Amino acid sequence: MEYRRVPAVPGGDSFLGEKGPTEGSLILAVLPYVIMIILLPIGSFFFTKSYVFEDILNYGDTTANVYAAICAVVVLHVLLAMFIYKAFKESPVRGLKQD
Template sequence: MEYRPLSSVPGGDSFLGDKGPTEGSLMAAVLPYVIMIILLPIGSFFFSKSIIFEDLLSYSETTASVYGAICSVIILHILLALFILKAFKESPVKGSKQD
């Protein structure tokens, strides 16, 4: 068995030895979703709590915090669903023949 170093160059051989995605291309595809999953729920919590629920609707701080948390959880679930859909669309089905 021949030793081959791991390749992380996009478009090169993957660590499995096939011509599939490399570590670099996988990281480039996943990184935007990771950033969105971290930043958008936090941002939506503070935005919806202070602007929508406290300023526009005049809810108390506790009630606005609860509704802001609900908004951030909904956005988090939407982002996770989009990430899962993207992962399923990009992964090839085993046993399918590509010409």
């Protein structure tokens, strides 16, 4: 399978030029975060609900659901922050033009 370069914005000035990322490299960079953002909050919800809040802390079903949902939202926000940090860290900074 041959990957082609992702084109620059039409009419725009691409700071990557012809050395832009390929479709495959973009997919490989984003795919782990997509999988984690889908699976980890759901897994953390059921894990914390069943084992932490119901078994260890002996909370009722409704209370365990609320606290487990809060944990899942926190996990989701941490993953989104990691993704945003990685996106900003890896993008090259455009320098000032020297005339």
